[in-house]
Amino acid sequence: MQDKKADVTREALHSSFYELLKEKRYEDINVKDITENAFTSRANFYYYYRSKEEMMYALFYELKYSIGIEIDKRVEQLREVDVNDSEALSAILYPSIFRTLEYVKSNKWIFILDKRTNDFDFISTLRVEYEKNITKHFSADIKKYNNAEFIRINTLFYTSGVAAVIAEWISTDMQTSIKLIATTLYLQLYNLFMILYRTHIVD
Amino acid sequence: MQDKKADVTREALHSSFYELLKEKRYEDINVKDITENAFTSRANFYYYYRSKEEMMYALFYELKYSIGIEIDKRVEQLREVDVNDSEALSAILYPSIFRTLEYVKSNKWIFILDKRTNDFDFISTLRVEYEKNITKHFSADIKKYNNAEFIRINTLFYTSGVAAVIAEWISTDMQTSIKLIATTLYLQLYNLFMILYRTHIVD
Incomplete structure (x- = not known):
């Protein structure tokens, strides 16, 4: 009790x-x-807490942890989908991205604070989590088609794009609608899958 | 004389x-x-020059200027192409990206120096130049299809992805082949066109 x-x-x-x-x-x-x-x-x-600062760090830490969990969950769902079935893919990806953005927006103040203080780098966290998960989940599958370096570069491209868009969204006080951001991230992620699954690079 | x-x-x-x-x-x-x-x-x-530093700044400045010219030239070529003709598009885009990367590689030392000193931010320059040009060139055309905010977000996504990939390429001493980097940037740029021309967003 x-x-x-x-x-x-x-x-x-x-x-x-x-x-x-x-x-x-x-x-x-x-x-x-x-x-x-x-x-x-x-x-x-x-x-x-010993101070206001310590509380802030604890909040940042919790957020970081829950973002990790969220992303893991969503990547887990993707395991079930046939990447060549574009409708099934979009039925999973779009709502998942939309919900993640809603989550970010509902925690708006902590993200804005993070941006202002630069103490906890949310954007790097996001990038690292995405990269880890995309690489973990897809590498075995994609390695059949492509070389690891090509996967890595494209994943870096995608995660950096996501990070920049989210960072700008936060810094402009999340004025842009979730729908517009979600559509962008969805189309770009869908494209990433297409690049990784449909391109055969011999270097 | x-x-x-x-x-x-x-x-x-x-x-x-x-x-x-x-x-x-x-x-x-x-x-x-x-x-x-x-x-x-x-x-x-x-x-x-008054010092070694002054010479370095002059070199950075020249590089910045010539990158602007290079990008302008390539965007100019694109004006002639029908975006729906994917073969014509790739015939222009891929060699153009490849040549830009060769140019970066032949100026390798100054980029590595830039990265090390952080005095001249090549990566931001690249981003600003790309954004300016893509927006300038395509906005009139694309505005028929999409809203300006959507164009802006997708351009930001693309340019940030390019910047991250190039920055990593430079920081790993350009070990990765130009072909692999060029293929990535080409496929991602091609996708950007497809997103901007083929998606109709009503926000």
């Missing part, structure tokens, strides 16, 4: 911090603001 | 610098090395 109560307090502190970020700059928020807004005591805050 | 002779001396100084860069680190090269290797006097060097 103690653990459950602790979780509730911690969650309240996190929510309070997110709420404050909508109104104020990170630099202008202090621990007192966070605890008052969460209707809890400063002692409770210091039970979990 | 005076101007022509001056050009020859300046060229000799540049070549000397490039040659030395193959053997030594930038930091370990001094003006004396450059002039001795160019069979000219230090006075001649100081007639053009």
